[in-house]
Amino acid sequence: MKASRRDFIKISSLGMGGALVSGALFNFTKGSILSDTFQASDSFTRTPTYCEVCFWKCAGWVYKNDQGDIWKIIGNDDDPHCNGRFCPRGTGGVGMYYDEDRLKTPLIRREIGGKQVYEEATWEEALDHIALNLKKVIDKHGPECMALFTHGSGGKFFGDFLKALGSNNITAPSFAQCRGPREVAFLATFGEIISSPERIDIRDTRCLVLIGSHLGENMHNGQVQEMSDAIDKGASIITVDPRYSTAASKSNFWMPIKPATDMALLLAWMNVIINEGWYDKEYVEKYTYGFEQLKAHVQSFTPEWAYGITSLEPEQIRATAKEMADAAPAVIIHPGRHVTWYGDDTQRLRAVAILNALLGSWGRRGGYYNPEKIALPSWPHPPYPEPKRTWRDANPGKYNLAIEVVSNGVCDATIPSPDRDCNFKAWIVNGTNLITTLPDQKKTLEAIQNLEFMVVIDTMPMEITGYADVALPECTYLERYDYARNSEHREPNIALRMPATEPKYNTKPDWWIVKQLAKRMGVEDYFSWNDIEELLDWQFRQVGTSLEEMKRIGVKKFPRKYDDLYFHEGQDVYFNTNTGKIELYSTDLLAEGFDPMPVYTAHEEPPNGFYRLNYGRAPMHTFSRTSNNPLLHDLMDENNLWVNPRVGREWGLHNGQEVWLENQDGALSTFPVKVRLTERIRFDSVYMVHGFGHNNKQLTRTHGRGASDTEMITNVKTDPIMGGTGMRSNFVTFRVENPHKEEVTS
Amino acid sequence: MRYAMAIDTKKCVGCSDCVVACQTENNVPVGYCRDWIVEVTDGTYPQLELEIRSERCNHCDNSPCVRCCPTGASHYDEGGIVLVDHDMCIGCAACIASCPYDARFTHPDGYVDKCTFCFHRVKKGQQPACVEVCPTKCMYFGDLDDPDSEVSVMLKKRKYKTLVPEAGTKPQVYYLI
């Protein structure tokens, strides 16, 4: 193999300017992140923001102390996303600002003495360099060969930038690596997607069914709050999970299912609910299409049939079906969020959607409500040029039902292949660490090596920044304006984020970066506002408020304009599907050559001596992006490998012992992970929290702590319907000796 | 006036928000905490139970730490809140050894520190930071002498326990079970 075009560069290789670092407000060696003499006092100022530590985007207030330092962040009482209460990550968001490992100044990749290094640059130099190289790519290959990967609010500006240049290859891993299958499945069934925050009415539900959703460990704030309210009101919770999750421990029914067999359970539930006549007959009659086909289809899927597959007692399957039916329509079979598991995920989520339809929970109190948001006009700009090609042309005939750009499709189409006449040549990556976000790291790295140019914009030296041609330090959400948050909810509402303080180090907000780039690329007409305050104020005035008012209140609610929160008794409803009905039998899937009703497929089983790798979240971390945050690192500084004690005995493992992981394809974990022997996990699987095992030394706190699950995900089961990457058909075994020993000698 | 806290173990999810909110509110140095989470698992798969508790100083009615403090720095304040006067504290750590809950630590600045029930907030009629932030609203704080306070009402309505009751400390943090 020839030398790689793009060596991984350690960001400090040319040393960070001492002058830049010395701006630190506090002394970490003393262990305090705020001035020690500080006393909580009344003389504070507060500014509105919405949180950027996860996608929930809770609105809150940033408080500063009398020295003018950021002190704490507290939820905004008027915000329906958080009801005045932030989650631990949002409360600890302060640490993102204070993290001394942040990217501090623009860096440009240079070759010096045959070695690739980063050179510190001024913003002028870095922006000129980017513009020059993007122009080169556009001249040679056309603007359509540029793609944007983004996860976060600032990415919207880069999206506008790409569209202005003539590309609409704007992708977020939140589709194909996460919630994509459920959106496509619900769209096929109800003609509408679930979106975020999920339109589920947990606070008024009488029965909440969680299938692999570990609410409480994933802190989807509003949902965790409402689950707690539901517990108070005596709602029943049914949790299907091979692991005794926190949610399972709060449940009336825990169903310790054999991993990868959820579809069999869903079909058996349908069988019982239909055959016992427990479905909502009026609702099904009035609103749905294909009931007779479905009824015939599920006849063989009895609880006894499912027992052999799921290992769940038929009686438990019947009892839980009854529990749901008794609560209906105030029942929620939860649509989940990260649902890319086995490659037939759209079909599994179709089964979830169908169950909800049978019980009549869509559009009903305690089930799924009708969300609404306001139209916030965009700043006027010339029409965007029509791209000549899109990501679909690079993936001919594939994923036709995908409703967003498939990130792994873009990644695949970056690697040259004889059956494609165009490849992606330039990536802009904002706020997503693709190395740990996309499964199959080898492929991601191969794609990166084939790029002509890559810009990464991030607050932290995440692994992806080491492969960039230019790395730009954006300031954190606490130091910048962004577009207003405008998301669907029970009540339409918007939220403002404004800087609580000046950007630390030599960092800049995304809106500023994009405006500068636009000028250099000749597309400044699309960004004709002078600065973001003018843009925001104009937008706010279109909907009857102003920047001034938003600064004072942070969140503004608007009255609903369209339908009600729930369907009325006997209301005629037109669903946005081919038949105008809720499609139990999907005409869309049929037309694309897929099963119109979900079927059970057996998935791969662990080879002897291997265990299925399940992964999930911890309440104090978001993906891999928070593990270096000083406050959140303090709460959880590494992940553990959950192992059933029976398995532990077989292998002679003890609690706290470090093991390396090896998967079915021979992939080895770079770092060891400590074993946690616990009865809370099935004997056929292991579990770890995602987002650890960072191998970038510049993340000084989290480097080498815990192991990376992504390294073990090499067997990717792509969902043929929408391109989702199923990640749960990977199996690991334990290596008690360091398998990398031989390699460290040189 | 008798301040107390009731914490609903049926709702707590162990997210640690109470821990980090306390750290920012009270400027607790990284690496230290005034409150923490305990998870207790019982049984074998799949017959399992899990209790999650947010723990802190119990502001005991009969506090060994106050009794053994040689300088009087550890004292009962308004409503029975147990506090340490930083200026009087000589950092001898006798109280740390006497506490059956391991609730105290030596602050890097030399004095002994622990949960204050957020006295600085309570004085102003606010809730403690941990209570106010908890996403599951599983914590209740108030005056036990007031029968209508949330905490009194919860203790009337629900079964509860305290931690290490056999130590005779009369803890004032109650766990709803």
Ligand code: SF4
């Ligand atoms: S759920 Fe937590 S991390 Fe996510 S936006 Fe809300 S406060 Fe921030």
Ligand code: SF4
């Ligand atoms: S914040 Fe509330 S739910 Fe979270 S650990 Fe603390 S007490 Fe439990």
Ligand code: SF4
């Ligand atoms: S009451 Fe205040 S000091 Fe005590 S644990 Fe809660 S936040 Fe910390």
